[in-house]
Amino acid sequence: MGEVELVPREYGYVVIVLVLYCFLNFWMGAQVGRARKKYNVPYPTMYASAADNKDANLFNCVQRGHQNSIEMMPMFFLLMALGGIRHPVIAASLGVGYSVSRFFYFKGYSTGDPKKRLSIGKYGFLATLGLMICTISCGVGLLTA
Numbered sequence: 001m002g003e004v005e006l007v008p009r010e011y012g013y014v015v016i017v018l019v020l021y022c023f024l025n026f027w028m029g030a031q032v033g034r035a036r037k038k039y040n041v042p043y044p045t046m047y048a049s050a051a052d053n054k055d056a057n058l059f060n061c062v063q064r065g066h067q068n069s070i071e072m073m074p075m076f077f078l079l080m081a082l083g084g085i086r087h088p089v090i091a092a093s094l095g096v097g098y099s100v101s102r103f104f105y106f107k108g109y110s111t112g113d114p115k116k117r118l119s120i121g122k123y124g125f126l127a128t129l130g131l132m133i134c135t136i137s138c139g140v141g142l143l144t145a
Helices: 011-039 056-086 088-109 114-118 123-145
Strands: none
Touching: 011 056, 011 088, 011 114, 056 088, 056 114, 056 123, 114 123
């Protein structure tokens, strides 16, 4: 009797992309730590006040770039993990696209001009839409199997 495959072998790509995104998240967190020192924003202050800090906007943009990425992370991870069951290569490819767009989203936001987050960062929304389609396809496939 052969082994039953719970997930396709290519699901390994999904796993690798998820771990790569974790490294990106650690890097963004480190950038916030550097910005804390550079702009003198001590812990546990989440956002700097313009009344207390002339560089508040610069720090807050770095902080928001990371915070928004954290806010989106559960949805990204869930869609990758589930959509990748049926479409591992497509999901992993979309995950790489999402991760690259998140890097540029963060870099653009960190300039202090929030509009710059969307130059390349806006394409993360297309990757998310693609992952939603993969996940819907997985759910429908499970229901019709």
